Amino acid sequence: MDMIAGSNVQSPFLPGTNIQYAWDSTSLGYLKTCPRLYQYIIIEGWGSREESVHLRFGSEYHTAIEQYDKAKAAGATHKAAMHDAIRELVRRTIDWKVDTTTPAGKYKNRLTLLEIVIDYLDNFKDDAAETYIRENGAAAVELSFRFELDWGPQHKQEFYGDKFVDKKMEIGQPYLLCGHLDRVVNFNDSLFVMDHKTSKTTIGDYFFDQFAPNNQMTLYALAGKVVINSPISGVIIDAAQILLEKPHSFKRGMTYRTPDQLDEWLDDLSQWLSQAEAYAVNNYWPMNDTACDKFGGCRFREVCSKSPSVRSVYLKSNFTKLSPEERWNPLKER
Amino acid sequence: MTQPNEEQSDLDFLMTHLANLDDKDPGLWIAADIDVVIEIQRRHRANKEAGIKTKKPKAAGSITLTLSDLGFKTAKAEVPKLRRL
Numbered sequence: 001m002d003m004i005a006g007s008n009v010q011s012p013f014l015p016g017t018n019i020q021y022a023w024d025s026t027s028l029g030y031l032k033t034c035p036r037l038y039q040y041i042i043i044e045g046w047g048s049r050e051e052s053v054h055l056r057f058g059s060e061y062h063t064a065i066e067q068y069d070k071a072k073a074a075g076a077t078h079k080a081a082m083h084d085a086i087r088e089l090v091r092r093t094i095d096w097k098v099d100t101t102t103p104a105g106k107y108k109n110r111l112t113l114l115e116i117v118i119d120y121l122d123n124f125k126d127d128a129a130e131t132y133i134r135e136n137g138a139a140a141v142e143l144s145f146r147f148e149l150d151w152g153p154q155h156k157q158e159f160y161g162d163k164f165v166d167k168k169m170e171i172g173q174p175y176l177l178c179g180h181l182d183r184v185v186n187f188n189d190s191l192f193v194m195d196h197k198t199s200k201t202t203i204g205d206y207f208f209d210q211f212a213p214n215n216q217m218t219l220y221a222l223a224g225k226v227v228i229n230s231p232i233s234g235v236i237i238d239a240a241q242i243l244l245e246k247p248h249s250f251k252r253g254m255t256y257r258t259p260d261q262l263d264e265w266l267d268d269l270s271q272w273l274s275q276a277e278a279y280a281v282n283n284y285w286p287m288n289d290t291a292c293d294k295f296g297g298c299r300f301r302e303v304c305s306k307s308p309s310v311r312s313v314y315l316k317s318n319f320t321k322l323s324p325e326e327r328w329n330p331l332k333e334r
Numbered sequence: 335m336t337q338p339n340e341e342q343s344d345l346d347f348l349m350t351h352l353a354n355l356d357d358k359d360p361g362l363w364i365a366a367d368i369d370v371v372i373e374i375q376r377r378h379r380a381n382k383e384a385g386i387k388t389k390k391p392k393a394a395g396s397i398t399l400t401l402s403d404l405g406f407k408t409a410k411a412e413v414p415k416l417r418r419l
Contacts, residue, residue, distance in 0.1 A: 087368045090352065091360045111348060118375040247382045 007325040009332050014173060018043050018280040019153045022146075022176040023273070024330035025216035031276055032215060033294070038276075039285035040300055045327040046319040048299060053098055057108035060096075061198055061240075062182060064089045064117045066142040069183055073131045073139035082121045089117060107200050107242045116198065116240055119248045129185035129194060129236065129252075132228065140184035144334065145223045149175040151270065153277050175273060177219065178330040182238075184224055190233040192254070193224040196240070203239045208253035211237055218265045221257040232257075344378040 002015040012022035020027065020042070030038040040046045064085045071081035098109040132140040152174040183194040195217070201207065211217045217235045224232035234256035241249040279285045292301045303314045351370055355363060 082372065083365065083368055086372055087363065090355060090368065090371060091363075094356050094360075110352070111345065114348070114352075114371060115375050115378065118372055119379055122376070122379075245382070245387070247379050 004324045004329075009325060009329060011324075012329055012331050014153060018283070019277050020280070021153055021173050022178055022330045024177070024179045025219045026328060027330055028219070028269075028272065029215050032272060034288035034291045034298070035276075035279055035285035036287040036304065037291075037298060037300060039279075040303075040315070040319075042328060043280075043285070045322040045324065046300075046315055047322045047326075048319050051299070053102075053104040053108050056096060057113055058198060060089060060093060060113055061117060062142070062196055063092070065120065065196060066182070068121055069131055069141045070139050073133065073141065078121070078125045082118070085121065086114070086118065089114065107244070108198075112242055112244075116242055116248045120240055120250060123250045129187040129192070132184040132186050132191060134228070140228065141182070142334070143181040143184065143227055144179075145181065145227045146176055146178045146331075147223070147226050149177065149266075149269075151175065153273070176330075177223065179219065179223060180334060181220055181224060181227065184228055184232075185236065187236065191224070191228065191230055192233055192236045193220045194236045194238050195220060196238045198240045198242060200242055203241045203249060203251045207239065208237060208255070211235070211253070211255040213261075214255065217255050218257055218262065222262050222265065225262070344374050344381065348374045348378070 002011040002013065003009065004011050010022070012020050012027075014021055027038065027042045030041055067088060068081045068085040071084060072078070076084075093110045093113065096110050098105040100106055100109050134140050152172070181193050182196050185192055185194050199207065217237075220235050221232050224235075234254055237253045237255065239251050239253065241251075243249060287304055289304075292298050292304065298304070302318065303311050306314050348371065351367075351374070355367055
């Protein structure tokens with residue numbers, strides 16, 4: 001196990017390699033979307049200022065709702081739980097300055113954050129989805145998970161008789177799946193993982209359709225099952241639309257996963273992780289040029305559209321190379 | 335709560351109030367400081383629901399407001415004192 005220099009955070013890579021053994025839905029999503037995108041963000045650590053606005057907004061939104069949910073689960077009134085969550089939100093964001101003339105900053109800034117959190121908490125004052133209380137008495141809110149898979153990088157398979165058999169891993173490090181579940185809830189006598197999302201776009205069927213199939217939601221359904229040790233029916237997408245002129249809009253959608261779907265996802269995962277290992281060994285992450293226009297256009301599209309010889313110039317001018325401890329790391333604690 | 339005048343919007347109120355809070359030690363914030371934030375947003379939401387167009391906020395600090403301007407009773411916060419022996 002390798003530590004990132006100058007920090008107490010473990011590296012998600014095998015020592016001295018770019019072979020990632022600790023994965024979360026974000027890094028896996030980049031790999032599946034485009035190996036080059038994965039290379040730029042996860043391997044090389046390129047980031048942008050605009051991206052940090054989205055990350056900060058999402059993180060503060062989650063934290064405020066988490067504090068409220070924990071207080072409510074502990075017996076606090078709506079008023080008291082909300083007061084404390086808002087007080088902490090105001091305090092945490094004292095130094096958060098956003099350029100509100102940018103497209104990201106116009107929608108995601110301290111004011112819109114306070115607005116949408118207050119509106120959300122009022123909207124779900126009498127929430128039909130109840131926070132699940134774990135066997136240890138703790139509310140299942142903001143659950144970090146980390147579990148091992150039964151295979152790891154650099155494992156070998158050999159053909160014996162009529163089937164492939166896994167040989168012992170050479171270095172003994174299994175793959176880890178990591179992440180955070182916003183909340184586990186009991187809804188209509190079934191358990192669901194609840195995931196909070198904020199969006200500028202309209203929340204309707206088109207929005208919810210993107211979550212089936214979906215890498216993140218399948219991982220969360222799987223993780224919920226492992227962490228809670230009970231069957232999880234699926235994930236409730238708890239979506240909030242940020243609106244400037246109209247009231248913020250809140251809608252929930254469900255996405256279900258059967259045990260067979262979870263098994264299939266794990267089978268696919270073994271192929272993806274083998275592929276990731278091969279990219280790392282070859283030190284080459286190919287571009288998936290069918291993904292560049294997805295999700296409103298890849299942030300690296302301008303870089304990838306240039307000739308390979310000049311791409312580094314565009315990377316340096318449009319992005320900042322984050323230090324190893326600042327980079328996205330599935331092993332970093334929240 | 336005092337209504338903003340025609341030149342002021344709820345967002346102006348909120349921004350100014352937040353700017354005032356930011357200048358204070360969070361340890362000295364009183365419950366009413368946070369109640370104001372929540373109440374202004376609730377009123378802002380009600381206006382949006384009623385279809386009242388939101389006035390764009392001015393730059394932070396352009397209006398000076400106090401809690402009593404907003405109709406809240408203010409309790410004097412305790413300030414730590416150093417006493418010489």
